[in-house]
Amino acid sequence: MRILMAGAGATGGYFGARLAQAGQDVTFLVRERRFQQLQTNGLVLQTPQGTEKLEPQLIQARSLSDHYDLIIITVKSFALEQLMEDIAPAVGPDTLIMPILNGMRHIATLQQRFGDNKVIGGLCKINATLGDSGEVIQMTPLHQLYYGALDGNNDARLQRVDAALRTSQVDNRFSDNIMDELWEKWLLLSTLGAVCCLARGDTQQILTTRGGEALLQGIFSEILAVISAEGYQPRPAVTARIFELLNNPETPMTSSMYRDLTQGFDIEADQVIGDLLLRAKRKGLMTPLLNAVDVNLQVYLQQR
Numbered sequence: 293m294r295i296l297m298a299g300a301g302a303t304g305g306y307f308g309a310r311l312a313q314a315g316q317d318v319t320f321l322v323r324e325r326r327f328q329q330l331q332t333n334g335l336v337l338q339t340p341q342g343t344e345k346l347e348p349q350l351i352q353a354r355s356l357s358d359h360y361d362l363i364i365i366t367v368k369s370f371a372l373e374q375l376m377e378d379i380a381p382a383v384g385p386d387t388l389i390m391p392i393l394n395g396m397r398h399i400a401t402l403q404q405r406f407g408d409n410k411v412i413g414g415l416c417k418i419n420a421t422l423g424d425s426g427e428v429i430q431m432t433p434l435h436q437l438y439y440g441a442l443d444g445n446n447d448a449r450l451q452r453v454d455a456a457l458r459t460s461q462v463d464n465r466f467s468d469n470i471m472d473e474l475w476e477k478w479l480l481l482s483t484l485g486a487v488c489c490l491a492r493g494d495t496q497q498i499l500t501t502r503g504g505e506a507l508l509q510g511i512f513s514e515i516l517a518v519i520s521a522e523g524y525q526p527r528p529a530v531t532a533r534i535f536e537l538l539n540n541p542e543t544p545m546t547s548s549m550y551r552d553l554t555q556g557f558d559i560e561a562d563q564v565i566g567d568l569l570l571r572a573k574r575k576g577l578m579t580p581l582l583n584a585v586d587v588n589l590q591v592y593l594q595q596r
């Protein structure tokens with residue numbers, strides 16, 4: 293199976309490297325600066341277990357012509373429009389496209405561009421970032437990759453994808469309910485991103501302030517109300533688990549959006565929070581805490 297890993301940043305670099313190490317035919321689609329960096333330094337993984345290095349197969353958009361069996365999209369949401377143009381020559385009649393971005397609206401965007409039958413659901417759970425010389429830093433042992441058909445029909449094409457992905461040493465989850473997984477991931481990640489960015493701290497710092505617990509719980513409730521109104525039927529045990537995870541003052545948590553914000557980088561504010569607000573507005577829901585988060589993030593983006 294020929295796999296094109298679109299993007300070789302924190303998530304693409306990590307999951308792509310694991311697949312390449314397992315012997316899969318993985319090519320990383322990169323832009324000029326990253327191309328030079330990876331050619332010079334190799335693809336370096338710094339994990340809790342140690343440091344590993346591999347020589348990745350690289351390609352740039354101008355050289356893309358062959359079709360790939362699987363394209364895994366790992367760019368940030370604000371880079372998706374350009375990326376869709378770039379990968380178009382690599383999308384053939386049998387290509388499957390698996391985005392692992394945070395949020396939801398990229399799925400419809402990809403379906404509109406390439407067709408419903410080409411896009412499968414995917415998401416990742418990992419705490420990763422890029423270091424100063426482009427090394428991929430996996431900050432905790434977490435490295436889960438979920439995927440499955442958006443309509444729940446995990447047919448023969450999906451079985452082949454699963455067989456290939458399963459060869460890599462990550463925690464793969466072939467899901468019959470990828471839509472539920474996506475909604476639940478959004479609940480976790482948007483609550484975490486919202487509260488950490490607004491309060492400028494991790495969950496442990498927030499939960500030990502006056503009002504921090506109420507803030508976190510208030511944001512969680514608003515987001516749960518929005519995604520429930522959008523049709524996600526909360527699985528009580530799962531939402532309870534997410535709530536407990538976020539509310540545990542012993543375990544400090546942050547999100548990738550918060551890490552990007554603290555480093556002054558561009559952030560996926562529209563994809564992670566703005567999209568929730570649009571959905572709330574359409575359903576006539578009041579979301580005062582999310583509105584405050586949204587204003588806060590917009591001001592951050594204006595000031596960059």
Ligand SMILES: NC(=O)C1=CN([C@@H]2O[C@H](COP(=O)(O)OP(=O)(O)OC[C@H]3O[C@@H](n4cnc5c(N)ncnc54)[C@H](OP(=O)(O)O)[C@@H]3O)[C@@H](O)[C@H]2O)C=CC1
Nearest residue numbers: 299301302303321322323366367371393394418419420548
């Ligand atoms: N990091 C994490 O811990 C987690 C991230 N996520 C989500 O995963 C997604 C990806 O995030 P992450 O990997 O952290 O992001 P990064 O910024 O680390 O990596 C994105 C990469 O995409 C590359 N890129 C952008 N446009 C193109 C293009 N047209 N062609 C080729 N490469 C391109 C960028 O390259 P360049 O150097 O050229 O700019 C960059 O290296 C986001 O939606 C994020 O929210 C989800 C869970 C955890």
Ligand SMILES: CC(C)(CO)C(=O)C(=O)O
Nearest residue numbers: 416417418481547548549
């Ligand atoms: C859920 C979490 C926190 C880890 O995968 C995440 O998605 C992120 O940091 O963006």
